Amino acid sequence: MSLKKLHAAILCSPGVGHLVPVLLLGRRLLTHHNLHVTILAVTISTTTAQSELLTLFTTDFHLPVIQIPAADISSVVSADAKVVTRICTMMRETIPTIRTTISSMEALPDVLVGDIFSMESWVIAEEFEIPKYVFVTGNAWFTGLFTYSLVLDKEVVGQYVDHTEPFEIPGCKPVRPEEVVDPMLDRDDEDYRVYLDQAVGVTLADGMLINTWEKLEPKSLDALRNNEILRSVVKNKPMSQQRFVWVVRPPAGHVTYGSFFKPGHSGEPNGEYDFLPEGFINRTQKIGLVVPSWAPQIEILNHASVGGFLTHCGWNSTLESITSGVPMIAWALYAEQRMNATMLTEELKVALRPEVLPTKKVVAREEVERMVRGLMEGEEGKAMTENVKRLKEGAEEALSENGSSYISTCKFIEDCWSQIQR
Structure with a gap:
């Protein structure tokens, strides 16, 4: 050669x-x-x-x-x-x-x-x-x-x-x-x-x-x-009483960076989050951290204190979670994310997901709480943690x-x- x-x-x-x-x-x-x-x-x-x-x-x-x-x-x-x-x-x-x-x-x-x-x-x-x-x-x-x-x-x-x-x-x-x-x-x-x-x-x-x-x-x-x-730490409502980091982007139309083709600045002016429920930041500041727009996701997922990741199931985030040994809550939204969510929950058994797709129905906070507690505290969550750790080892072996x-x-x-x- x-x-x-x-x-x-x-x-x-x-x-x-x-x-x-x-x-x-x-x-x-x-x-x-x-x-x-x-x-x-x-x-x-x-x-x-x-x-x-x-x-x-x-x-x-x-x-x-x-x-x-x-x-x-x-x-x-x-x-x-x-x-x-x-x-x-x-x-x-x-x-x-x-x-x-x-x-x-x-x-x-x-x-x-x-x-x-x-x-x-x-x-x-x-x-x-x-x-x-x-x-x-x-x-x-x-x-x-x-x-x-x-x-x-x-x-x-x-x-x-x-x-x-x-x-x-x-x-x-x-x-x-x-x-x-x-x-x-x-x-x-x-x-x-x-x-x-x-x-x-x-x-x-x-x-x-x-x-x-x-x-x-x-x-x-x-x-x-x-x-x-061919021929995270979990993004959740404070009802679960779990500590969290929430990387939050304003809804489409609120500011331009919610749009793929119209990216804008990286955070709300003056640190305000007027699209969140009134008092949300004050109520959760002792157990949670809200981060505007972007965070070093791989570093967060690899932190020893992270127990789960509520993710939109983009393949990048999915692989980052698996290779960090972190089980997930599958919150699929668009593109191939629905397929990814099915793979994670039914085949690999490293994630939980809502009974109905979030794009079809508003997921009640009680269901979010149930999923978070199940992932962080339940027997099913423990099994998923073991499963994802095996997959992580497989990834390390493959590389x-x-x-x-x-x-x-x-x-x-x-x-x-x-x-x-x-």
Whole structure:
């Protein structure tokens, strides 16, 4: 094999949810596999969380990051276009700037890795004749649904949410109608067509990286690998009397940073929280801490006093909780979070969840209290703590030298070299 260092450029669409795993992947390739890595982060504007992350990874870990300003899409998409459509359009319209950025590098990268919103950028990889890989920042079960959606689109009649039986995904756990990802909620919406185009893009990549590990999702990974598919601390009401840290963002419309596309400042002016119930801060100040907008979540989860995490079940937060050995309360809201919540509660048994999705019905404070006490004090919570500790050990084993994730990354690098030498 050549002594030349492999240079991987990793392209990331806007949003902290994708930026975190991209930065972590870049750091791992740099520090554990001796690759030359450049992160290409398409940004709308720098939020507090994004700024903190970029500073951490560029300063502390010496990871090269190039920020690419996203194209203005205000004249391209309608104001009511949904998130998937807006991000994909934004990435498509930014292609000229991405191309210029890559071509102006001192040396062209040997391989281009992009998240699932970056796949229209495959044209750039083809122009430069370099291999292209997709990095799925979600889990393998979601990847199974995502790629198999092209088949479901032809087989399923009517709206997915109107069906009563789960949708079969070859080799994977079936997906219930109420668990499908947001773009599948309305087949008549433009978001759904864009989502299917993304699924096509995945099949055009030279390979796929998934943000999971072998022992966490053996069944789904096996299905994907064998082409069965492809041919806190607790956030709670004070009724539970548990100490808590609550990272709180104002509701949409209250201030701009509640919106994905209109990030604003990092906290309420003068430290006020007028969207919370009157007297909430005073009543809870002895047992709880309310933090505006952003907090160092990994540090909090790894603190010895943390007993549970009420989470929206984004895959980043899910992995951070598991690798910290912290059981969860699954408060799924949108995207693939409903699937994640099902995995956590029914398959992995490391989380509790409300009887009804929080998006469908207001969850009574008595139920929140019940879940918190069950997680922190009950026998079920103790069992979940033991389960999540085993998963944490599995993650550490996977990341260790000669672990399954380490070996998979080595195979990815070998595959890159073979693609280059063809």
